[in-house]
Amino acid sequence: MSSVPFGPLSLLVVQPTPFCNLDCDYCYLPDRGNRGRLGPELLDPILDRVLESPYAGPELTLLWHAGEPLAMPRAFYDEATRRIEAALARHPDVPITITQSLQTNATVIDQAWCECLQRNRIQVGVSLDGPAFLHDRHRRTRTGLGSHAAAMRGIGWLQRHDIPFHVIAVLTEESLDHPDEIVSFFLENGITEVGFNMEETEGANRVSSLDRPGLEGRYRAFLERVWQLNVATGGRFQLREFDLICSLAYADVRLERTDMNNPFVILNVDHRGNFSTFDPEMLAVKTEEYGDFVLGNVLENSLESVVHTEKFQRMQRDMAAGVERCRRECDYFGVCGGGAGSNKYWEHRTFDCTETQACRYRIKLVTDVVLQEMERSLKLA
Amino acid sequence: MSITSRTSLLGFLLALSALGAPSAQATSSPLPATLASGQSQPSIEARLSRITAALREQEGQRQPGDQESMLISAGFVNGRGGGWVNTPHYGGFSNHPYYGTGHFVNGGGGFVNARPGGGFVNARPGAVGFRNW
Numbered sequence: 001m002s003s004v005p006f007g008p009l010s011l012l013v014v015q016p017t018p019f020c021n022l023d024c025d026y027c028y029l030p031d032r033g034n035r036g037r038l039g040p041e042l043l044d045p046i047l048d049r050v051l052e053s054p055y056a057g058p059e060l061t062l063l064w065h066a067g068e069p070l071a072m073p074r075a076f077y078d079e080a081t082r083r084i085e086a087a088l089a090r091h092p093d094v095p096i097t098i099t100q101s102l103q104t105n106a107t108v109i110d111q112a113w114c115e116c117l118q119r120n121r122i123q124v125g126v127s128l129d130g131p132a133f134l135h136d137r138h139r140r141t142r143t144g145l146g147s148h149a150a151a152m153r154g155i156g157w158l159q160r161h162d163i164p165f166h167v168i169a170v171l172t173e174e175s176l177d178h179p180d181e182i183v184s185f186f187l188e189n190g191i192t193e194v195g196f197n198m199e200e201t202e203g204a205n206r207v208s209s210l211d212r213p214g215l216e217g218r219y220r221a222f223l224e225r226v227w228q229l230n231v232a233t234g235g236r237f238q239l240r241e242f243d244l245i246c247s248l249a250y251a252d253v254r255l256e257r258t259d260m261n262n263p264f265v266i267l268n269v270d271h272r273g274n275f276s277t278f279d280p281e282m283l284a285v286k287t288e289e290y291g292d293f294v295l296g297n298v299l300e301n302s303l304e305s306v307v308h309t310e311k312f313q314r315m316q317r318d319m320a321a322g323v324e325r326c327r328r329e330c331d332y333f334g335v336c337g338g339g340a341g342s343n344k345y346w347e348h349r350t351f352d353c354t355e356t357q358a359c360r361y362r363i364k365l366v367t368d369v370v371l372q373e374m375e376r377s378l379k380l381a
Numbered sequence: 382m383s384i385t386s387r388t389s390l391l392g393f394l395l396a397l398s399a400l401g402a403p404s405a406q407a408t409s410s411p412l413p414a415t416l417a418s419g420q421s422q423p424s425i426e427a428r429l430s431r432i433t434a435a436l437r438e439q440e441g442q443r444q445p446g447d448q449e450s451m452l453i454s455a456g457f458v459n460g461r462g463g464g465w466v467n468t469p470h471y472g473g474f475s476n477h478p479y480y481g482t483g484h485f486v487n488g489g490g491g492f493v494n495a496r497p498g499g500g501f502v503n504a505r506p507g508a509v510g511f512r513n514w
Contacts, residue, residue: 227391235392243390250394252433254426331425371428377398378435 006264006307008057012050013268013280014038015066016076022068023142026199026208028281031201032067032087038271040079045298046269047087053303055264058095064102064122065269066280069107074116092228103168104126105139107147109154114161118315124165126155128191130182134175146239152189165176166193166240173199173209176218179225185239195240198361200343210361219361223369240361245370248335257335261319261351263312264303265291275300278319290315290350318351325354336363397439 018034020027050056062084064077077100084098091365101123117124122354128151129135136146158165167186171173175182186194199208208220212381223241230237248254270281271277276283282293293315295306306312323338330336336359341351343358377380423431 230391231395235390235395239391244392246390249432249438250390254429288443334426334429337492362425367425371425371432374394374398374432375428377395378432378439380431 006262007053007055009050009053009264009267009303010057010059010061011259011266012046012060012062013065013283014043014046014062015270015283016064016069016072016267017271018067018104018284019071020068021071021107021141022139022319023148023352024139024149026138026172028200029066029284031284036271037072039078039197041081042273042298043080043083044087045273047084048090049275049298049301049303050267051056051087051091053264055267055303056094056096058097060096060098062098062100064100066268066283068105069102070104070113077116077120079084094303099123101125104154105147105151106154106158109157111157111161113154114163117163118161124158124163124296126151126158126165126167127170128155128167129169130175130178131185133173134178136181137169137174138172155189155191166195167191168195168197170197170199171210171222172218173212173215176215176222177224179229183226183229184232187233187237192236193240195236198358200346200358202248208357210357216360216365220365220369223366227369227373238324241366242370245335245367246374249370251263251375252333257323258337258340259344260340261323261338263307263316263319267303268337269298270294275301275303278315278341279374281340282345287345290345315351321348321352322354324364325352332359332364332367335367394436397436 016038018029018031018036020029020032023032048059061258081100084100086096088096088098098347100120103125104127106126106128116122118164127139129139132148135151139147139151141147141254155165169182199210226239226276227242230239230242230288263277265277266279267275267277268280270283274283274297276293276295286292291311293311295301295309295312296303307316319341322341322344326336326338327333339356339359343356344351344353347356347358348354372381
């Protein structure tokens with residue numbers, strides 16, 4: 001694979017449906033009322049395109065995402081599993097491991113879903129913003145009802161079936177005043193693996209509650225308090241943001257790129273077979289400057305054929321230029337790798353740029369807090 | 382601080398850093414290069430390097446094998462440099478942390494061809510069918 005300029009492909013994001021049974025007010029997806037579905041037969045060309053491509057890596061996660069994956073019938077995932085096995089049988093010379101994963105709001109999980117997830121060996125991530133008073137402000141049904149109680153029922157089913165899961169919690173402005181409540185809520189409910197996603201200005205969400213001036217100081221204070229709570233629990237609360245920076249420090253490794261700015265490390269395929277690369281947030285959106293980011297359709301195009309198109313060339317050129325500017329200009333590059341194209345586009349209308357609010361929240365402030373606290377702990381400060 | 386399989390990497394590092402900080406401070410805190418050149422704040426790289434050096438020194442105070450076994454039991458890294466951090470040949474985020482796959486997930490399994498008991502792997506010698514992230 002070293003002679004191949006892009007990849008290796010390690011994340012295949014497939015949209016089983018754009019539809020979501022919730023209507024969260026910060027969601028970036030523009031088309032979440034669309035009840036279109038991926039026909040199971042479309043999985044065959046999707047998988048063939050991947051397995052035939054020079055970008056295929058040794059380990060591939062197939063992530064069901066970009067809509068609520070559990071809005072599909074359970075039989076879809078049984079059929080998908082059969083088709084994955086069949087695709088591997090069609091390509092016996094490709095050394096690859098394929099793992100299924102999904103990100104769900106958990107509201108429809110019941111015993112039958114747990115059995116489906118287990119028999120298809122699908123790994124689970126749940127979207128949950130903490131206690132009900134925070135979660136229900138944004139994660140609502142189309143009739144305006146909160147979804148926290150239903151999500152917690154689903155989590156209860158996962159826990160009773162011993163299905164491991166992590167949680168991704170979106171932080172909005174009001175979250176910043178409640179670090180104690182958030183950490184306590186997760187630990188009291190047996191949820192120890194958590195990632196914080198900041199509300200972002202992206203796609204259909206044109207304004208973030210974190211856009212206002214002065215909030216970065218509050219976020220830093222929030223993170224410092226979460227660190228203190230983490231220390232107090234003996235590290236039982238595993239926060240993705242802290243652990244990533246800690247792992248870079250401990251392993252003495254720095255980032256050169258991210259999966260989101262390196263072509264064909266991620267492949268995103270919508271329910272009609274259209275595909276894009278870079279971060280999944282770019283699959284379903286249309287922009288003034290670049291048009292849409294669809295590079296081809298699995299029914300008509302191989303992955304490697306689209307790298308010669310003008311659209312891909314422009315995206316790649318701008319993306320690489322932006323990463324290079326980050327490398328030259330930003331002190332945090334080694335813990336960031338140049339950011340994500342979607343954040344750069346939605347904040348600056350181009351990939352050829354550097355700092356975004358997303359990177360200040362996601363990388364810079366987190367790094368500042370982790371380094372400060374590690375130095376304190378090691379008595380280096 | 383006890384280390385269990387449910388302890389975060391942060392918990393492990395805190396346990397490690399509590400071992401013998403004065404010694405680490407004495408020998409692994411050279412003046413950062415950026416301070417030496419007159420800047421008021423050390424660079425992120427300089428600070429990371431100091432932390433890494435201090436952690437290495439703390440590790441050196443452990444009995445042989447202690448830290449390795451702790452890490453393995455905690456499921457963090459497959460030897461130094463593994464785990465969540467990408468391998469040098471690529472250098473990006475490993476395991477797609479922002480999309481909820483990878484290291485958050487414990488257990489589960491993949492489709493790997495031709496590995497006994499391990500799913501469906503395409504017969505790569507030494508391939509691992511199941512990963513416990």
